[in-house]
Amino acid sequence: MELPPSGEAPVVELWYFEVGAAEVAAATAFLVGEELEQLRRFRSREAAARFAVRRGRARQVVAERLGVAPGEVVITRQCSHCGDPTHGKPRVAGANLAYSASASSRGVVVAVADEADVGVDVEAADRRAEMQVIRMVCTEREQQALSRVADEAARSRQFLRYWCRKEAVLKLVGVGLPGEPRLVECTDVRDDEFSPVSGIAGSKTLWLRDVELDPAVIAAVAATTPAPVEVRRRGDAFRKSGGRRRGRVSAR
Numbered sequence: 001m002e003l004p005p006s007g008e009a010p011v012v013e014l015w016y017f018e019v020g021a022a023e024v025a026a027a028t029a030f031l032v033g034e035e036l037e038q039l040r041r042f043r044s045r046e047a048a049a050r051f052a053v054r055r056g057r058a059r060q061v062v063a064e065r066l067g068v069a070p071g072e073v074v075i076t077r078q079c080s081h082c083g084d085p086t087h088g089k090p091r092v093a094g095a096n097l098a099y100s101a102s103a104s105s106r107g108v109v110v111a112v113a114d115e116a117d118v119g120v121d122v123e124a125a126d127r128r129a130e131m132q133v134i135r136m137v138c139t140e141r142e143q144q145a146l147s148r149v150a151d152e153a154a155r156s157r158q159f160l161r162y163w164c165r166k167e168a169v170l171k172l173v174g175v176g177l178p179g180e181p182r183l184v185e186c187t188d189v190r191d192d193e194f195s196p197v198s199g200i201a202g203s204k205t206l207w208l209r210d211v212e213l214d215p216a217v218i219a220a221v222a223a224t225t226p227a228p229v230e231v232r233r234r235g236d237a238f239r240k241s242g243g244r245r246r247g248r249v250s251a252r
């Protein structure tokens, strides 16, 4: 499944799926083997729904990009903290393609790119931010910026933007939240195009931006290149890896 470099400029493709009963059923059809076992073990219905849509749609999006069946996609993980192969940043075995997936109670996002790495995060927009959490994860500049927002709902929203930006970078780098959210300074990040971010130990300059997907969610994507971002939804056509558009096939 190793793909030659396409020679075309990379694009970061973002697939957005609203979480609901029909979507959970559709996405579950793409799960295989151990994923179905994991799904059965969830006690919380909501957590199970998020898992099914995140895993199922990630598998489908990657499979369509590679032109293989969802069950043929081999996803490997290895925790950068303890080395465990059952958790950590997911990678597609044998392909010049990276993906990142995130789930909230309202929607799931899958970011995928050829020849570039990505990290993505989405949160339900109506979550409330507590001061204790703000102090734990935000830099001094971020805390100052937040303290200037008088309205509590607007402050929570701004905090969620920072949170998504931080998680997107930490997921791109592969360390997750133990990678220390305060190392990612978010105040200068733009909402409409990629801004450079540095400061994460051992990483080159990364690129970070917000993405508007749905008023019910807040989301951000980080990438190793400031490539154009294309947003797609259920029913839209898939791109094939290498930039060739497939056209006929859509996310049912």
Ligand SMILES: CC(C)(COP(=O)(O)OP(=O)(O)OC[C@H]1O[C@@H](n2cnc3c(N)ncnc32)[C@H](O)[C@@H]1OP(=O)(O)O)[C@@H](O)C(=O)NCCC(=O)NCCS
Pocket: 051, 054, 055, 079, 080, 081, 082, 087, 088, 089, 090, 100, 101, 102, 103, 104, 120, 121, 122, 167, 170, 171, 172, 173, 174, 175, 176, 177, 178
């Ligand atoms: C990754 C993390 C930031 C995601 O948080 P979340 O908001 O609960 O969940 P999201 O839906 O946004 O993202 C989950 C997805 O992140 C991805 N992910 C998990 N760990 C990751 C990591 N270290 N780096 C990059 N991506 C990661 C996975 O794709 C996962 O979904 P999947 O398991 O279905 O494939 C958070 O769970 C975390 O930091 N985990 C790592 C904890 C850790 O490493 N502890 C040490 C263990 S020894």
